[in-house]
Amino acid sequence: MINTQIASAAASMTWVLFEKYRDGKATTLGVASGAIAGAVVITPACGFINPIGALILGLIAGVAGSYAVSRKYKFGYDDSLDVVGVHGVSGIIGMIGIGLFATVTVNAAGKDGLLSGGGTDLLGRQLIAIIVVALFSFCATWLIAKAISLTIGFRVLADDEITGLDTTYHAESAYDITGNSNRY
Incomplete structure (x- = not known):
């Protein structure tokens, strides 16, 4: 539970600090989006990393999520709920975080990540999982979108x-x- 609190607080803080730096003002939407990004980033890693890892992941997710949300206009995709930036980017960071910060001192049933002396095995597996999940999600979404397009539009x-x-x-x-x- 402490990892969830730490990651959410850190992401919320860095999101609004990045907004302030980038736009000259921080927003309440940024506070909320940052907190959600922090919860998302820690979800895959929570039971495998220590609070320092949660802090680092939260700090990264706040900046990366805010940046990703700001780029949707440049790329021109319709994402009114900022799902790609808040959930997609933060989820990927969290999965990579397992490969970096996981430690058997937190969960003996797990493996050590790269920064805990476990080598690149777990990180490699996490990267493969990210690719598989992204491909599956893309294909499933494309099929659903095609069905909607052919029916109600x-x-x-x-x-x-x-x-x-x-x-x-x-x-x-x-x-x-x-x-x-x-x-x-």
Whole structure:
């Protein structure tokens, strides 16, 4: 449990510090995204590394996640929930972290990672696992996306999006941002 707290706090801190450095201001969304990135980065490694490893992984995930989220506009992919930057990047870092920081002093059933004197075996296995999971995820997602594309489609009409999907698809709006609501 301590590893989860440490990694989340470290990632949250470095996310907002990186935002402040990059954009001149830190955001509450950055605090929350950093905390989630920290939880994600430690998830694969939590039971195999010590708190120092959790701290290092959290520090890395905060900066890497924030940077990855900021690059989505350059690459032009639609990721309104920042899943690639927060979950994808942090998950990969966490899997690599096992190969680097794992120690049998934390979990005797595990193996030592590279920085604990275990050599490159565990790190190599983790890198292979990352590739296998990425390929599987890509293929499964592509098949699902193809099925959606052939049936209901991915995009809504531009006019529906401008009007608001709550209004056009559900005939109601969860938020009145116009100030013209007479519902109450």
